[in-house]
Amino acid sequence: MIIKKSGSAVWSGGIKDGIGSVSTESGVLAKAPYGFNSRFEGGKGTNPEELIAAAHAGCFTMALSGVLGEAGMTAKEMNTTATVTLEKVEGGFSISAVHLTLVASIPGANQHAFDAAALKAKENCPVSKLFNANITLDARLQG
Numbered sequence: 247m248i249i250k251k252s253g254s255a256v257w258s259g260g261i262k263d264g265i266g267s268v269s270t271e272s273g274v275l276a277k278a279p280y281g282f283n284s285r286f287e288g289g290k291g292t293n294p295e296e297l298i299a300a301a302h303a304g305c306f307t308m309a310l311s312g313v314l315g316e317a318g319m320t321a322k323e324m325n326t327t328a329t330v331t332l333e334k335v336e337g338g339f340s341i342s343a344v345h346l347t348l349v350a351s352i353p354g355a356n357q358h359a360f361d362a363a364a365l366k367a368k369e370n371c372p373v374s375k376l377f378n379a380n381i382t383l384d385a386r387l388q389g
Contacts, residue, residue, distance in 0.1 A: 303328040309371035
């Protein structure tokens, strides 16, 4: 099975004074603004790194749901935050790391089974496989 999804970007102007927008095939994002200010100076709008972070958090959490199901567990709730690190390096910028923070409530789960499931999901979610960055994970099971 092959599934293709698309997103698009439009940009006008220079790197610092220009403005762009991003859209998704589904329409969830429709001409969401981004630019130098929103990417590097905390201004309004989105940026590629937060979109990657949201995609990675969503992919990992969904993959974990599948891994848990294979082990006979179902989460009551899982809350994942992905933090993407963008660094200036020689020749430009690079995403050097992604850190996943997970807090989960899974009735009947023990720490060992939870840790194994979280690690398997981190290593096997499609977005994790995409990155050459160092991807780390903090996973906490709530009672």
